[in-house]
Amino acid sequence: MRLMRVGEPGMERPVLLGANGVHRDLSGVTGDIDGQFLSDGGLDRVRQALERGDLPEIDVAGQRIGAxxxxxxxxxxxxxxxxxxxxxxxxxxxxxxxxxxxxxxxxxxxxxxxxxxxxxxxxxxxxxxxxxxxxxxxxxxxxxxxxxxxxxxxxxxxxxxxxxxxxxxxxxxxxxxxxxxxxxxxxxxxxxxxxxxxxxxxxxxxxxxxxxxxxxxxxxxxxxxxxxxxxxxxxxxxxxxxxxxxxxxxxxxxxxxxxxxxxxxxxxxxxxxxxxxxxxxxx
Known part of the structure; x- marks a missing residue:
């Protein structure tokens, strides 16, 4: 998986970039991609949500990419x-x-x-x-x-x-x-x-x-x-x-x-x- 954060500094939202180039909103899974997310099974939750089809597409064209x-x-x-x-x-x-x-x-x-x-x-x-x-x-x-x-x-x-x-x-x-x-x-x-x-x-x-x-x-x-x-x-x-x-x-x-x-x-x-x-x- 390719995870990214998109938006202005301090206001980034978590996003999944799929193999097909489609961006999917992770806001329903986590508020951010950080140490807490990684430590409490966040990656597994993203995989499960993707398999269920629970991650909506999102348009990030023209937006800043954060760390x-x-x-x-x-x-x-x-x-x-x-x-x-x-x-x-x-x-x-x-x-x-x-x-x-x-x-x-x-x-x-x-x-x-x-x-x-x-x-x-x-x-x-x-x-x-x-x-x-x-x-x-x-x-x-x-x-x-x-x-x-x-x-x-x-x-x-x-x-x-x-x-x-x-x-x-x-x-x-x-x-x-x-x-x-x-x-x-x-x-x-x-x-x-x-x-x-x-x-x-x-x-x-x-x-x-x-x-x-x-x-x-x-x-x-x-x-x-x-x-x-x-x-x-x-x-x-x-x-x-x-x-x-x-x-x-x-x-x-x-x-x-x-x-x-x-x-x-x-x-x-x-x-x-x-x-x-x-x-x-x-x-």
Whole structure:
């Protein structure tokens, strides 16, 4: 299933996008797509309502698309999880996952504008596979268990301000990751059963139509299952949490491309998860 939220910020309504391209209103099943919905069997209720024919069609043409999950309690991120990106950052691949946090209020719609912060000279793009947690995960026994705790997947742009992140951070990356609008997410939450193997997805990015990143999740240093298992040893993952799993090579930090400026357009795509596009403007 492909779940989405449509409407102006703070007024989004939950919608199901069917395989035939028909949008169906989920308001009769849930008020929103959030951690509570995922934790109390919301996905099963949507499936049952669809089978009964209880979901009316809805026209969403011209409406804003919001992030597919509302108000995540946390956005967890993994750094340098593709060997080539670690190399372009000047580092070897890590021996253990590098974890950092983004402020949850960075999450915006997939096609919303991204604001270049005041004083920024190094705003960068990062296409990433986002994992939306569906069940509480703590101290999992092994990676073999981990994918059972996934509600679904989405495209994430882990926008970064490299000067804030690396030069004036005081050692903590989150300063360069938590500026407003710095996590476009969506357009859909694609439920886990629709993605046979999260380690076989192509992911790409473009800036002003020019290709930047072109890789596959098979190149991750740590797989989705490995990440969830390892993270569950040091934190509790809750339903609705968003996990950004790292970005491949091809970002401005490499020195091969210019950083983003007002008016630039970034487009991201991941196989099976759709695409998103943002225009950059000054904060």
């Amino acid at each position: 597919p999950v509302a108000r995540p309690s946390v956005v967890l991120c993994i750094g340098m999880n593709y060997a080539a990106h670690a190399a372009e950052s000047g580092s070897p691949p890590p021996d253990v996952p590098v974890m950092f946090y983004k402020a949850p209020n960075t999450v915006v719609g997939p096609d919303d504008d991204v604001l270049i912060p005041r004083g920024s000279a190094k705003t960068d793009w990062e296409v990433e596979l986002a994992v939306i947690i569906g069940r509480r995960a703590r101290y999992l026994d092994s990676p073999a268990q981990a994918l059972r705790f996934v509600a679904g997947y989405a495209i994430s742009n882990d926008v970064s301000e490299r000067g804030f992140q690396l030069e004036s951070s005081g050692g903590q990356w989150s300063k360069g990751k938590s500026c407003e609008t710095f996590n476009p997410l969506g357009p859909w939450l694609v439920t886990a059963e629709e993605i046979a193997d999260p380690q076989s997805l192509g992911l790409r990015s473009w800036v002003n139509g020019d290709p930047r990143q072109d890789s596959t999740t098979a190149d991750m240093v740590f797989s989705v299952a490995e990440l969830i298992w390892q993270l569950s040893q040091v934190t509790v993952l809750e339903p609705g949490d968003v996990l950004n799993t790292g970005t491949p090579a091809g970002v401005a930090l490499s020195g091969r491309f210019a950083y983003l400026s007002p008016g630039d357009v970034v487009r991201l795509r991941i196989d099976g998860l759709g695409s998103q596009t943002q225009r950059l403007r000054s904060a």
